[in-house]
Amino acid sequence: MEILSQSAVLVVTLLVLLGLGVWVGVALLASAVVIFLLFTSSPVDAVLGTTMWAHSASWTLTALPLFIWMGEILYRTRLAEDLFSGLAPWVGRLPGGLAHVNVVGCGIFAAVSGSSAATTATVGRISLPELKSRGYDDRLAIGSLAGSGTLGLLIPPSVVMIVYGVAAQVSINRLFIAGVVPGLMLMALFSGYIAIWSRMNRDAMPAPETSIGWAERLYRLRLLLPVVGLIVGVIGSIYAGFATATEAAAIGVAGALLIAALGRSLTRDSFIAALFGATRTSAMIGLILLGAAFLTSAMSFSGLPADLAEVISNSGLGKAGLIAVLTVFFVLLGCFLDGISIVVLTTSVVMPAIAAVGIDPVWFGIYLIIVVEMAQITPPLGFNLFVIQNLTGRGIFEITRMIVPYFLILVLAVILLTAFPGIATWLVQQTI
Template identity: 95%
Template sequence: MEILSQTAILVVTLLVLLGLGVWVGVALLASAVVIFLMFTSSPVDAILGTTMWAHSASWTLTALPLFIWMGEILYRTRLAEDLFTGLAPWVGRLPGGLAHVNVVGCGIFAAVSGSSAATTATVGRISLPELKSRGYDDRLAIGSLAGSGTLGLLIPPSVVMIVYGVAAQVSINRLFIAGVVPGLMLMALFSGYIILWSRLHPEAMPDPENRIGWGERLKRLRLLLPVVGLIIGVIGSIYAGYATATEAAAIGVAGALIIAGIGGSLTRSSFIEALFGATRTSAMIGLILLGAAFLTSAMSFSGLPADLAKVISESGLGKAGLIAVLTVFFVLLGCFLDGISIVVLTTSVVMPAIAAVGIDPVWFGIYLIIVVEMAQITPPLGFNLFVIQNLTGRGIFEITRMIVPYFLILVLAVILLTAFPGIATWLVQQTI
């Protein structure tokens, strides 16, 4: 009965504080204090100090603000415009036409930004007006952007991957490598649906783009060289074993500054804006991580994770049953919380249960990120929905109807990942 009362008090405390508008990090800290006072006799103040220091003095964690800063710098460049111009001649003749630019563009930008919201906003501010002017159906243009924007969480470098790696004590390099094949799989699924939709709704498609010669195609393709070089510098250095995630993040910042400088968008004002933007985001995530670390300590002292793992292991759910239950649980959380909050709130609780049924923590990290991607497009608080609402002026629920197929594609991705775990683990086994 103690596990039920402890879980109920924790959930109610969190929901009340979050419902009152308290910052997520502060709500986590306050909930931890409640658990300490009600279910342990340990000194709260002493444990708070040691926990804060132990989890903030982390070399691995330094990659987080660097990758965020890299994304902030690139957000203020002409990268999205160059992506559209460079990709359009290559995808314009495919069934679905330029809607594929949303998929490929988001996939490329995700590889240098690490943020779903930044990926959606950066690609969308260029692609949506262009697709609208060419007569593309809003269901296709907006839906494909919302779905593809979630790739910012999965294709490395990913901020959420770093958060999960720190919270679960899993190698960030291994997570980055594991995210590549699932990311490419999702891109293929999104593009496949666009092709299918265009075949089923030919009346909603504009006339095919004029064919562009190979000379012009290659000329425009050169616009992609800076971002391709940056991807090779950041991700390639990790895969080749030349750099840790933190060192690769430093390479990424340097490369982003060079791209912005050559493109003429690196001014004193843009540099300061990017720096302050990265500082605000990093501080917010840092507070959430510290709050989650303290809550983890509180639950460890109270014995909640061990008791929960025991209950799950004795329930006979097995791997598939546990994943099915957790998927529903995470999607429900996604209705009310952002992706980072979901990861830090749940990791410490579910990891013992994951270990109890023998699930690989690297595989589980990729699974968790795909489910968190669902949360990005789940009303009423899906972050990508708000980004697209800001870009288009459409209502949240109107946008939601447009993204239902892409949500179902993410569900399909979870099923495929569960049925074929090698999708996430094969490249790690080949590389490390």
Template identity: 85%
Template structure:
């Protein structure tokens, strides 16, 4: 009964505050105050300062603003345009043609931005007008962009991975390495669907792109060298074990500044804009993390996570059943919360139950991020849907219909990850 009462009060307070438009971080902190006041005898003033300091004075957390800044710098360069030009000769004659540029372009940009929204917006600004002018169906062009944009959360370096690593206290380096194969798997699944759809709907795809000379192909491929070099610098340094996530983030910022300078996109105005954008985003995420940390502390004192773990353990749910229940739960949360809020709000409560049934926290982190990717394209509040709406002017419901197949592909990815956990853990085992 106590667990039901605590859960009911917590959910009610959160829903009321969020429905009133209160910032997520403030809502989480206020919910912690309520839990402390009603269900514990601990003086809240004795905990608040300590929790705020411990969770803000984290060396691991310094990777977050650096990766955000790297993405902000690249967002203001010609990187997406160069990606489209460089990939077109390679992908134009595949079934589905240049629609594959959305998948590969988002995958590459995800590896240097870490943000789903930035990936979708940056690649979409270039690819959507190009695909529309060539006669690609909106369903194919817009759907593939919205689905592929979610790769920004999974392919390292990922901002949500850093948030999960901090919240669950697991190695961010290991999470980055674990995300590589699932990210490539999702890219392959998206491209396979594009090819199949194009074969079944030939009227939605124009004639294959004309072949270009070897010299022109090489010239365009050279446009990919800066971003490939940046990926090698960031991910390669982590994989080789020569840099921590924070050090790799610093390498990424330096590389992004060099790319912007070479591309003549770096000026006082763009530098300042990127720095202010990174500051605003980092402050927003930091407030959410601190609010979640305080709420986690409140729940720890009240005993809620341990009680929940005992209930789940006593229920006899196996790994597959628990994952199925959690997937439905996270998709429902995705209708109302953004991805970062979902991670910080649920990790502290669910990790006890996850560990109790023997699930690897690294594997669970990859699973959680894939499910959060679903939340990015789940109506009515899927953030990628709003980004696409801003780019295209189409209604949320129309975009939702276009992106539904890619949502189902993410469901398939969860099934594959559950059936073959080595997809997420094999590369980590080989590295450590």
């Protein structure tokens, strides 16, 4: 009964506070105080001070604002326009045509931004007008952008990966490497669906793009050199073992500033705007992380995670059963919370249960991020939905209907990841 009462108090407190519009970080702190007062005899003030210092004085956490700043800088460059121009000659003749630019462009930008919303907004502001002017069906153009935009969470460097790594005390380098193959798999699944849809709906497709000679194709590849160089600098340095995640983030910021300067988009105003944007986002995430850390301490003192792990261990659920239950749970949470909040709210509670059934925490991190990607396109609070609504002026539920196939592709990715865990762990085993 103790575990039920603690869980009920925690859930009700959180729901009431979030329903009143209280900031997520503040709601987490307040919920922790309630748990301390009702279910423990520990001094709240002493634990608060110790927890805040222990979780904020983290060198690993330094990578978070750096990667966010890198994405903010690139958001204000001509990178998306160059991506479209460089990729269009190579995909225009494929089944599905230029819709593949959404997938490949989002995949490439995800590898230098770390943010799903930034990836969707940056690629979408260029690709959607171009696709519309060429006569592409909105279901294909908008749906593929919404689905592909979620790659910003999975393809490293990912802000959510850093958050999970800090919360679960898992190597961020290992998470970054583990996200590469699943990210490529999702890109292949999205492009495969686009090709199939275009074959089944030929009447909705525009005429094939005019073929461009190989000389022009190769010439336009030069537009991709800045972003490819940045990817090599950030991900390559981690993969080769030359840099930690934090050091790679510093390389990324320097590279982003160089790209912006060479592209003549680095002005005083754009620099200040990128700096303030990164500061606001980092402060928001930092408050959520500290609130989650304090709530984790409160639950540890009350014994809730250990009790929950014991219940799950005694329930007879195997790995597949637990993953199925957690998937439904996370998707439901995604209807009301953003991805980062889902990760920090649940990590401390579910990790003991994950350990109890022998699930690799690196594999679980990749699984969790894919499920959080579902939350990005789940109404009513899917962040990618809001970004695309701002870009197109369409209603949330109209956009939702367009992205149902891509949501189901993410479900398929979870099934494949569960059936073949090596998708997430093989590359890690080869490199570390």
